[in-house]
Amino acid sequence: MLSTTLIHVCPHCQGQRLYKNGHTVRGAQRAKCKDCQRTFTLAPRGPRHSPALKKQVLSAYQDRMSLRGIHRTFGVCYQTVMKWLGEKSRTASRLRGHVAALPGGRRA
Template identity: 40%
Template sequence: MVTITLQCPHCQSEKLVRNGRAPNGKQKYLCRSCQRQSREHPAPHAYSAERREEILRAYEERSSLRGLERTFGVSRQTVITWIKKGCATLPALDETLMEPDANDQEATVLELDELWSFVLKKTNPAWIWIALCRKTRQVVAYTIGDRSEATCRRLWETIPLSYRASHCFTDFWAAYRAVIPEEQHSAVGKDTGETAHVERWNNTLRQRLARFVRKTLSFSKSPVMHQACLDLFLHRYNRERVLRLGKMEALR
């Protein structure tokens, strides 16, 4: 007589109890030790790491979740899970930044701006505040909230210390004057070109992620997904800037 002992695939405990059946008819089990579910003979991962990366890259080129379903045959719930898991393992944003040259005063000049977006409905705005390094075009800090002074202060406190002592260019929104030290701040109009890079970056974000377009059917239904998608994009964008600047430096 052969005895088969089942183990939890998560914690290897043998304290498993039957817990209903999956839609495909397979038996599901609940682990009494870690309280996680599993099923008998689980299928191997259907998507390799390379395939996941390809799908996520397509998502960051303005494809919607339903568009990915039609193109790649992947469930949009699966893509949402990948986004949330990928966001949870990201390093701090300042770890993606190039080290500024201490002898170059222009290396840490910042341009700040706020970008309108919404979650679920347009009456629920979620303003994205961005601090962009003028020289490298990298996003050194960001925050999401309303358009108040408190949110602006949260952005200011998020800026790395190596950049916080530099000069900042913004528009005439009053919150900037209340937060940024007067000797470091210049409020300018768009016609001066001093905030041209961050204004252009706003267009890049809207072009790359459909949920940030002003008039779109691809919108975030929860603040968690709104921030997770933005986090993934910012980390990838900053890393791509490092590679691009490295190639430009090598060609000189």
């Protein structure tokens, strides 16, 4: 028989005095640290879509591919694409604000 033992530690303070503290909406075990009183998910899932796929999808959207077409081709839901577009536009507006703040009122 082959068995493994997994020791969880607090991601915030590396403390080992943890106790179970319910589940996430998706059913993953949550834990609370007795040392720093912070809560966290024991084995969090990573992002569902890879950064490479995200880049590919955003590129397809910029090439005027429809959201339904993106869903058919890449299997990414239109709401996810809209969320990614929101993130991208927020980053772009932050960059525009940075450019506008150059000394002397110059634009880059």
